Amino acid sequence: MDPIPYRRETPGTQPPALWPDYRSTVLRSPRKPLIALPHTLSEVTGPIFSHDRLQPNDADLTSQHKDRPIGDRMIVAGRVIDENGRPVAGTLVEIWQANSAGRYFHARDSRDAPLDPNFTGGGRTITDDAGQYRFITIKPGYYPWQNHENAWRPAHIHFSVFGPSFVTRLICQMYFEGDPMLPFDPIYMSVPSEAGRKQLCAAFDYDLTVPGFGLGYRFDIVLRGRDATPFEADDHAH
Amino acid sequence: MPIESGWATVGPFFHAVLPWKDGGVMAGPETKGEPITILGRVLDAEENPINDALIELWQANAGGKYNHPEDTQSGEIDPSFQGFGRVAADAEGSFTVKTIKPGPVRGLGNSWQAPHIQISVFARGVLKRLVTRLYFEGGPGNEHDPVLALIEDEERRETLMAKPDPKESGRWHFTLRLGGPRETVFFDV
Ligand SMILES: [Fe+2]
Numbered sequence: 001m002d003p004i005p006y007r008r009e010t011p012g013t014q015p016p017a018l019w020p021d022y023r024s025t026v027l028r029s030p031r032k033p034l035i036a037l038p039h040t041l042s043e044v045t046g047p048i049f050s051h052d053r054l055q056p057n058d059a060d061l062t063s064q065h066k067d068r069p070i071g072d073r074m075i076v077a078g079r080v081i082d083e084n085g086r087p088v089a090g091t092l093v094e095i096w097q098a099n100s101a102g103r104y105f106h107a108r109d110s111r112d113a114p115l116d117p118n119f120t121g122g123g124r125t126i127t128d129d130a131g132q133y134r135f136i137t138i139k140p141g142y143y144p145w146q147n148h149e150n151a152w153r154p155a156h157i158h159f160s161v162f163g164p165s166f167v168t169r170l171i172c173q174m175y176f177e178g179d180p181m182l183p184f185d186p187i188y189m190s191v192p193s194e195a196g197r198k199q200l201c202a203a204f205d206y207d208l209t210v211p212g213f214g215l216g217y218r219f220d221i222v223l224r225g226r227d228a229t230p231f232e233a234d235d236h237a238h
Numbered sequence: 239m240p241i242e243s244g245w246a247t248v249g250p251f252f253h254a255v256l257p258w259k260d261g262g263v264m265a266g267p268e269t270k271g272e273p274i275t276i277l278g279r280v281l282d283a284e285e286n287p288i289n290d291a292l293i294e295l296w297q298a299n300a301g302g303k304y305n306h307p308e309d310t311q312s313g314e315i316d317p318s319f320q321g322f323g324r325v326a327a328d329a330e331g332s333f334t335v336k337t338i339k340p341g342p343v344r345g346l347g348n349s350w351q352a353p354h355i356q357i358s359v360f361a362r363g364v365l366k367r368l369v370t371r372l373y374f375e376g377g378p379g380n381e382h383d384p385v386l387a388l389i390e391d392e393e394r395r396e397t398l399m400a401k402p403d404p405k406e407s408g409r410w411h412f413t414l415r416l417g418g419p420r421e422t423v424f425f426d427v
Pocket of ligand 1: 156
C-alpha cells in the first residue's frame with residue numbers, strides 16, 4: 001500500500017526562492033521550476049530523536065554557564081501542531097539567537113557589541129505529548145546587517161523543528177508582536193501573507209509569565225499536515 | 239485550518255546549535271552495508287563556494303529500510319544506524335559524510351526506487367530549504383527509478399548523480415549548485 005501523502009504546500013504562503021530585497025537570495029535561488037515529487041516512503045519517514053539528544057539545561061539558555069546572562073529573562077513556550085490542529089508530540093525543537101546586545105556567539109559575528117560570557121544562545125528540547133515546548137532565555141537584541149543601508153534585523157529567535165517526516169521539516173524565525181523593525185525587514189516580509197507573518201510573532205502571555213522571574217511569550221508553530229483519511233475520521237468517532 | 243508556519247533562512251549564525259559533533263558520521267564500524275564517504279560541495283549560481291551552508295541527509299539502511307514507524311516494509315532496522323546526518327560546509331563550501339550505501343526502497347505502486355539519499359540544503363540567502371536527492375552514478379536501478387524519470391531533461395538527471403572517485407573506491411563526489419547553467423534539480427515535496 002502506498003504511504004499516505006502529506007498535503008502539498010498551500011500556494012501563496014511561503015517565501016519565494018528569489019527575493020531581491022534580501023540580496024543573498026540572488027545567487028542562491030534555483031531558477032528552474034521545482035519538480036513536484038509524489039510522497040514515497042523516503043518523504044513520509046524522517047529522523048525521530050530521543051531524549052538522549054538533550055543535555056541538562058538545553059532548554060534553559062540562562063543556566064548554561066557559571067553566571068546568569070545579561071538581559072531581560074523571558075519564557076518562550078507554545079505548541080507544535082500540524083495543519084489539522086493536532087499536537088506534534090515528541091519532536092525535536094532547536095533554537096538559536098543573539099545575546100541581549102544583539103551579538104551572536106559566533107566567529108563570523110564581528111560586530112562591535114559585547115559578547116556575554118554567560119550566554120551561548122543555543123537551546124534544544126523535545127515536545128511533550130500535547131506538543132508543548134518551553135524555553136527560558138533572554139530577550140535577543142537588535143543587530144545591524146549589510147543587506148541595505150541602515151538595515152537592522154528585528155529581535156528574533158531562530159527555530160528548527162523536525163516533525164514526524166522528511167516533509168514536515170521547518171526552519172522559521174520567531175518575532176515579537178509590535179516590533180517597529182518588522183515592516184523594514186526583508187526576511188520577515190518575504191512571507192507573503194499578513195496572516196502568515198502575524199503567525200510568526202510571539203505574543204506576550206500573562207499565564208506564561210513567572211512572578212518575580214520573567215515575562216512569558218507564546219509562540220505556536222505549525223508543521224505540514226496530512227489530509228484527513230477515512231481511517232482517521234473513523235478513529236475520531238470513538 | 240492552521241497553515242504551515244512561514245519559513246526563514248537559517249542565516250549565517252546557526253553553527254553553535256545545528257551541526258552536531260560528528261553529525262557527518264552517520265555509520266560506524268558495526269553498521270551493516272558498504273561503507274562510503276561522500277565528498278560534497280555547495281556552490282552558488284556563479285560557482286562560488288557557499289561557506290555557510292548546512293546539509294541534512296536522510297536515508298534507508300543497507301537493507302532499504304527506514305528507521306521510522308511508517309516503514310512497514312519487511313526487513314530489519316539496524317540499531318547502529320539512524321539514517322540521519324547533518325553537517326556544515328567549510329570555508330571551501332565542502333562537506334564530508336561517512337555513511338553506508340542505502341538499499342533500494344519501495345516506490346509508489348509496484349515501483350522500486352534506486353539507492354538514494356534525501357538531501358536538504360539550508361544557507362544564508364536560502365529562505366526555504368532546498369530539497370534534492372543523491373543517487374549513485376551507474377547504480378543498479380537508476381534507469382527504472384520513478385523519481386529520476388520525473389526529470390524530463392535527461393541531462394539534468396546528471397545533477398543528482400554522485401560520481402565515484404577515480405582513484406579510491408567507496409569515495410563519492412557530489413556537487414550541489416544552487417543556480418547557474420548546471421543548477422541542481424530541486425524538488426517540491
Ligand atoms: Fe538571526
